[in-house]
Amino acid sequence: MNTMAAERVTDRRQTPEPTVSGARRKALMEQFRKAKPAICMERTLAFTNSHKQTEGQPVILRRAKAFRAVCESITVRIFDHELVVGTLGNGHRLGVLCPEMSWSWLKEEIDTITSRKAEPYQFTDENKKLFVEEIVPYWRGQSLEEFCLERMPEDHKNIGIGTGIMDTEMKWRSGVGEITPDHQDILFVKGYSGIKNEALDQLRQLDNLSRENQEKRDFYRSMIEIAEAMITLGKRYSTLAESLAENCSDPVRKKELLTIARTCSNVPANAPASFIEGLQMVFFVQLGCLLAESSPAFNVGRFDQFMFPLYQADIEAGRLDRAEALEQIECLWIKLSEIFWLLTENGAKYYAGYCGFQNLTLGGRKRNGRDATNEVSYLALEATANVGLHQPSVSVSIHPETPDEFLIEVCRLARRGNGMPAIHNDIIATQMMMYKGLPPDQARDWNGLGCVVPSTRKVSEWTYAGQYNMAACLEWALNRGKSRKTGQQFGLETKDPATFTSFDDLLESFYGQVKKLIKTGYETTIIQQLVHQESVPRPFFSAMVEGCMESGKDLTRGGAKYNAGPGWVVVGCADTANGLAAIKKIVFDQKKTTMAELCSALDNNFEGFEELRQLLVNSPKFGNDDDYVDNLQVELADFSDREFRQYRDVLGLPFHSAIMGLTFNIPTGNSLGALPCGRFAGVPLAEGSSPHPGTDISGPTACIKSLGKMNHENQPGGTLLNLKFLPKAVEGERGLYGLSALIRAYFELGGYHVQFNVVDARKLLDAQLHPEKYGSFVVRVAGYCAIFTECTKEVQNEIIRRTEHCAL
């Protein structure tokens, strides 16, 4: 592409009569709605059986061979109307179990999994029997979970498991996830045959079998297994499509099936040669990711960038028109919503709504600094609006030269009220990547990961190693290290708060608690990284990240060209800042109460202390453009950054901090007693770096100003701002311009991410009462989307509770 103008191949405003009607989308959506999410055991069984046959072999090779066995044996299915095909096994909406990571949870929950409230899965009796009799006995004592727990010291377990104070479950019970395939430089260039050939070449070049080279040899052999596996999966689909075509009486569908057959005979083996082949390649890779390790955050990456050349070529050759391209994208979107990451009951409560965090990024800049928006960016937004499901998690990257036209389309989608897309500041994301250690040109090519994390296809990292509850540290500083809820001694036995004579005394105790908690977090991650290296290397993912093929090393051992240290998420930052500000104001500035009285109010959950609570509630709150408290929030975030930065992970890379966070605010809030910001015991904490719900009462601009004061750059694991509007506030073209100006202003102030929930509370309450009326009503829950009616009541209430900025 030479000119920017040429990247708008068609003018959207002058689109001719559509060649497709949307009937296919409707039919596919109907099929989607009818299908019930289920657990498929085919992957689990094939993976296990393979391991039985490879005992004693190198771990990485065993994992690669097992993956191949899976791809060779799982059921292949093509459903009516589909243009993009593939399933995780025998069914429609499926998740798979990785017993090598953790099997215990499913064993414990086997009787409730089909009936539980949050995200029930279909699980046949036959499969249950298979699981108990065949799978569990083999993996007992051999899973990542057991290895990790065996190594964690008691102290770390006491504070870090099921407490709501610190949590690393996603890393001791699940694969790493959190990766973006390098479509641009690897998969869309050479396909899996190319990968296989490179591995063969590398093997031939190993001139001696030193210890190091032995390990490389194991690695390259694994690469070949992985490539063969993916090639086979494609061929099996091709064969199936061909035979379906043979028996198909409808000439239109027959033609489509033959196209599918052709597509799958080319990808993923080779570089995609057409738009549809590109889409199919993307989906095969997503399937591979989940079959390899059922984890969250397998990102599609910069979809508009790697798809545009194929789009342009097809359009120019007259093989495709815009409406067909849109329909094909919609087909992919629906497929991405079908596959999901299997959740424990606890996880399901908090990661609401059959969500896989498959982040897909649009817009942004190219490496040469030019705007990267193209026609596929617009098509992808349109498809997202049309399909309206929770996947992919669409992110957009906005920079000063992003065309207003694109930003307006982004706002138009955001205004539909389902929380998509996540809107990111390209400039700050780039700086975050540089802070993680990437050179500027790579940093600029960042893409969204999971909910709101900046990452890139070039980097291997644990973006979410765990989360810690900062408000707990405040509780401990005010209770000599003890939990107010359980009385357990979690923190340091700091000074009696009644003896604090200044705000600095309080800060000293508080920061002491934070330091200790962060150190525990760091140590926990090191243990887990070691276990991952030893027992669950990642051959499938090593094939799609630059550097591993060259170095002959797996991702877990630092094989990628770029590596970044682990990220830890701060939860409850605003509650802590608000609490500190309230004490500063009421106890030390105005002397309206004493530390002793405050502590007994907290002990009693404010019962009998309503007047004091009102004073606390009415003291400055983060999110109102008030430096008194905003300064504290900035200080807390900076402290978290400095503390983590001093620690190094197993590859020698610095840890980093983030203030984003899914729905962590619920369990973390649950674990705490009353807080000095006036919050009652058990109430959820603030979400990400957003203000505490209901306390930002000065309108969205004040909220944005507060957030803009933070150093987003030093939270490279992401920050999160959720703004909720009632539809009235953003109606008409004026509303769109209003939203777009808010975004531009927030980004000029240095903010990183914002997303909008544009819904009215009545609609949400109604959806809660009558889920049947709102089949696929999607609401973004803290950085990702879920179907509202499939969320638990707690999460639903949380959405409703958030401040409603309403400019009537």
Added chain:
Amino acid sequence: MNNLSRTDITGTVLEIQRWSVSDGPGSRTVIFLKGCPLHCPWCANPESQDRRVQMAIFSTRCVRCGACVRECPENVAIPAAEGAFGTDNCTGCGNCIRSCHGGARSWMGEEMTAGEVVDLVKKDMVFYRKSSGGVTFSGGEPLTHPQFLGEIINRCMDLGIHTAVETCGYFDWKAAEKTIAMLDFIMFDLKHMDEATHKRLTGVSNRLILENILKISSFGIPMVIRIPVIPGVNDDEHNIRATAVFVRDHLPQAIGIEALAYHRLGVNKYQALGIEYPLGHIEPPSDSRMAALRKLITDTGVPSITADNDYDAQLVRSRLKSTPKHLTKDGPDNAQT
């Protein structure tokens, strides 16, 4: 706050609302000033009518602690939960408000200096820049505070902040003239064209209003005419058409007419002030009724302004000080595209 702004001219500010996208071009901070010469029964801001600071009572927030009763030197305060408050013996000392832990009592309105207002306005500079927005003065009737307003606008001009006013048109021309001349944008309410009806509805004749609008028009400041559409009160086709014809024939400066549907969102404010809501029986107009009235307006040859209109294009024009278009059939509506 520096000493200079302490000695500033002051005015009674009811409320300052940040981020509005429907009170002028771009994103705006809206300053509501207290005091209005009209008393329209449909008013959504009844607390703005009285020039004085008033006390509002929010019964649901009352925790019945009795602090207000204890602290009131005049023995007139009663807990908010026990009913509306409106006694003449209240001296306005504010003790009850300061002592209220529930936040159930508050002053409606605050004496502020021009400097204080501008300090607040300045906070959202970045949003004005990004949206070509600015500050809008509303009320009450802002032009009944010409000096206070003039001082604020003066300072906004120094800062390059775009200024707009929402006016009912009933003010002393001589006093307000200089202030008006500094404005960048005007939103002018025309509630009824018939003098007798206007007087019956709002308590005042519309003669001064019509005189003022003609004078404003000669200043060449871009202007939007607003009609609050109150079913059964002023929404008859005759009145709407008469308004449109007047605009077409006499106000070349007007960009168009914005018909605003009556809403009842002010109801709870009446409760807080202890006033009965005068329009209890009137339903907001339907969307189709509004569409029909808007069509009537455009049929007369005057553009109809809605939330879908691009105010920003007009703002650019006002900045360039270009000659405004006369409202012919291919007037501003087409000019926008």
